[in-house]
Amino acid sequence: MTTQNAPREIVEDAAASAGDLAVQMIEVNKWYGDFHVLRDINLEVFRRERIVICGPSGSGKSTLIRCINRLEEHQSGRIIVDGVELTEDVKKIEEIRREVGMVFQHFNLFPHLTVLENCTLAPIWVKRMPKKEAEEIAMHFLEKVRIPEQAHKYPGQLSGGQQQRVAIARSLCMKPQIMLFDEPTSALDPEMIKEVLDVMVELAESGMTMLVVTHEMGFARQVADRVIFMDQGQIVEMNTPDEFFSNPKSERTKLFLSQILH
Amino acid sequence: MTTETRRIVFYRDEMLPPKPPPPATTGVIGWMRRNLFSDWWNTLLTFIGLYIIWLIVSWLVDFAILSAVFTGEDRNACLPKNGVEVGACWAFVNARFNQFMDGFYPTDQEWRYLLLYAVGIVLLVPLLIPKAPYKGLNALLLFGAYPLLAYLLLYGAPSLGLPVVETTQWGGLLLTLVIASVGIVISLPLGILFALGRRSELPVIRFLSIVFIEFWRGVPLITVLFMSSVMLPLFLPEDVTLDKVIRPLVGVALFAAAYMAEVVRGGLQAIPKGQYEAAQALGLTYWRMMGLIILPQALKLVIPGIVNTFIGLFKDTSLVSIIGLFDLLGIVQSALSDPKWSTPTTAATAYLFLALTYWLFCFGMSRYSIFMERYLHTGHKR
Ligand SMILES: Nc1ncnc2c1ncn2[C@@H]1O[C@H](COP(=O)(O)OP(=O)(O)OP(=O)(O)O)[C@@H](O)[C@H]1O
Ligand SMILES: [Mg+2]
Numbered sequence: 235m236t237t238q239n240a241p242r243e244i245v246e247d248a249a250a251s252a253g254d255l256a257v258q259m260i261e262v263n264k265w266y267g268d269f270h271v272l273r274d275i276n277l278e279v280f281r282r283e284r285i286v287i288c289g290p291s292g293s294g295k296s297t298l299i300r301c302i303n304r305l306e307e308h309q310s311g312r313i314i315v316d317g318v319e320l321t322e323d324v325k326k327i328e329e330i331r332r333e334v335g336m337v338f339q340h341f342n343l344f345p346h347l348t349v350l351e352n353c354t355l356a357p358i359w360v361k362r363m364p365k366k367e368a369e370e371i372a373m374h375f376l377e378k379v380r381i382p383e384q385a386h387k388y389p390g391q392l393s394g395g396q397q398q399r400v401a402i403a404r405s406l407c408m409k410p411q412i413m414l415f416d417e418p419t420s421a422l423d424p425e426m427i428k429e430v431l432d433v434m435v436e437l438a439e440s441g442m443t444m445l446v447v448t449h450e451m452g453f454a455r456q457v458a459d460r461v462i463f464m465d466q467g468q469i470v471e472m473n474t475p476d477e478f479f480s481n482p483k484s485e486r487t488k489l490f491l492s493q494i495l496h
Numbered sequence: 497m498t499t500e501t502r503r504i505v506f507y508r509d510e511m512l513p514p515k516p517p518p519p520a521t522t523g524v525i526g527w528m529r530r531n532l533f534s535d536w537w538n539t540l541l542t543f544i545g546l547y548i549i550w551l552i553v554s555w556l557v558d559f560a561i562l563s564a565v566f567t568g569e570d571r572n573a574c575l576p577k578n579g580v581e582v583g584a585c586w587a588f589v590n591a592r593f594n595q596f597m598d599g600f601y602p603t604d605q606e607w608r609y610l611l612l613y614a615v616g617i618v619l620l621v622p623l624l625i626p627k628a629p630y631k632g633l634n635a636l637l638l639f640g641a642y643p644l645l646a647y648l649l650l651y652g653a654p655s656l657g658l659p660v661v662e663t664t665q666w667g668g669l670l671l672t673l674v675i676a677s678v679g680i681v682i683s684l685p686l687g688i689l690f691a692l693g694r695r696s697e698l699p700v701i702r703f704l705s706i707v708f709i710e711f712w713r714g715v716p717l718i719t720v721l722f723m724s725s726v727m728l729p730l731f732l733p734e735d736v737t738l739d740k741v742i743r744p745l746v747g748v749a750l751f752a753a754a755y756m757a758e759v760v761r762g763g764l765q766a767i768p769k770g771q772y773e774a775a776q777a778l779g780l781t782y783w784r785m786m787g788l789i790i791l792p793q794a795l796k797l798v799i800p801g802i803v804n805t806f807i808g809l810f811k812d813t814s815l816v817s818i819i820g821l822f823d824l825l826g827i828v829q830s831a832l833s834d835p836k837w838s839t840p841t842t843a844a845t846a847y848l849f850l851a852l853t854y855w856l857f858c859f860g861m862s863r864y865s866i867f868m869e870r871y872l873h874t875g876h877k878r
Contacts, residue, residue: 303777305773305777328779331777331779336773336777340770342770342773343774344774344775345793346792355789356778359780359788360778360779360784401774408779
């Protein structure tokens with residue numbers, strides 16, 4: 235499995251030059267009213283790196299990754315994505331959103347458009363791509379997620395697993411630099427989880443920079459370069475999956491792992 | 497019962513052929529038996545209902561057709577014959593039909609609005625048929641070129657050899673249709689804008705939208721019309737004169753826009769947050785997100801409400817007769833005061849004619865909305 239090792243080497247190389255940072259979060263804080271939801275978050279994600287984020291419900295995992303494409307606003311600190319700093323500037327936000335794909339827990343496909351139209355919409359309207367080219371790219375990615383035959387159906391006619399794979403293809407059609415996943419398999423029945431994870435593993439092996447919020451620890455072991463454990467809006471522990479699972483340092487992490495791994 | 501007598505193994509060599517259902521639980525007879533004649537009380541109610549329907553229908557048929565007068569030159573045709581009152585005096589409607597259609601539009605210029613109707617139908621019908629091609633071009637012609645053509649044809653352009661017909665000469669169904677269609681075409685986009693404004697994150701825009709919507713919703717349309725015809729001229733500089741038809745037209749359109757805004761807002765509220773987030777995450781700008789993702793779904797949800805507002809607007813146009821415009825209601829009412837046609841049944845006939853005409857248009861809109869809902873529902877599941 236050469237693909238398993240390759241990115242790790244890249245990570246070590248990349249550590250030398252900051253230009254290879256995909257995402258940089260410096261002292262990021264966020265509040266919902268009085269509620270301090272993100273506290274002093276410092277995180278550097280290298281290009282081609284795969285990061286899995288886990289933690290108890292309400293710990294701020296979703297909020298953290300949603301700050302990266304500005305679905306949530308942070309109130310202090312800096313977030314730099316692909317060399318562009320997130321500010322109030324709408325143009326910069328749109329620039330970053332073009333480079334960052336996102337997959338949601340509840341798929342959020344557009345129900346009034348066919349699968350193919352879901353996939354071609356953003357390339358056509360955001361990247362101003364000719365329709366024919368956009369459709370070719372869409373079919374390419376629908377094949378990658380193994381549902382080209384569903385292209386002309388509407389999302390409501392697909393199973394949950396199929397919908398989530400369409401959602402992944404839809405994001406990939408924008409040729410993003412970074413992919414964010416927010417619990418992509420938690421709304422799925424067990425037999426559908428695997429078909430989505432398989433697609434994600436393949437994507438990871440192709441070298442995509444990924445931040446994945448998930449409780450699928452098998453997936454974390456298999457593809458993650460780093461695992462981050464969050465609690466109460468803070469990063470509690472961050473380590474390679476081997477170390478993280480076999481030798482967790484913090485008491486909080488040990489407790490959490492004992493609860494989810496039985 | 498003991499376990500010995502219970503069959504626990506079973507198999508079948510021959511398959512059962514389908515049998516017809518027991519008699520008369522299906523079909524018209526079955527339906528009637530279940531719903532109309534299930535017991536003596538129900539049967540009694542059914543007969544009373546039938547009797548009432550019979551009374552109304554037979555009276556209506558007699559009045560409107562059997563004892564109606566269809567031709568005649570003046571009131572003499574419709575006066576009681578041998579002491580017996582005649583039915584509807586269609587001769588009156590017939591004699592005034594032309595005026596009911598266009599008010600005081602010059603007779604030799606009538607071809608202009610007839611042509612406009614024809615072009616309108618040619619442009620509107622394919623736009624309403626979902627499967628007809630060239631929707632974009634079609635819409636552009638109907639909403640871009642057609643209003644210009646309507647202005648040139650209806651009002652006139654001496655340079656093109658079309659003599660000017662002042663709006664004071666417009667009337668009847670023509671005026672009703674002008675006010676209704678301009679109102680419809682203005683109120684929908686304006687209503688959408690104010691609905692979006694009311695949900696905007698920018699406080700100033702949200703505030704202005706709320707002020708607009710609540711102002712127009714809080715004032716009766718009659719008041720608006722009186723204000724536009726009596727008070728507005730007082731506030732305008734003396735050399736500015738707003739057309740007598742345009743003033744109430746703007747009033748009707750803005751009034752409907754406020755209602756439309758609330759209907760559309762209801763639709764917007766039904767769209768899950770995830771749809772906005774997915775659109776934003778793909779990098780769509782605000783207007784693209786709204787135009788491509790949110791509004792198509794939201795508007796589809798509120799088609800009944802939108803058409804309801806259209807129907808209300810169509811009927812509300814009749815209020816302009818109160819401020820002295822001769823729309824369909826106004827012109828018919830003014831014709832009633834003509835002594836040449838004063839007979840016992842003239843007024844009833846005229847109002848029957850009015851009701852039928854308004855009903856035809858409103859019923860048409862209502863049927864189309866039902867068709868559209870069904871079409872969009874089967875178009876894509878869920
Ligand atoms: N819009 C909001 N307004 C107020 N509080 C919020 C809002 N969104 C989230 N929160 C709170 O912020 C905290 C973190 O939420 P977040 O969704 O990031 O948690 P999470 O780690 O993703 O949890 P889960 O595993 O349940 O998805 C939670 O306590 C939540 O109640
Ligand atoms: Mg979450």
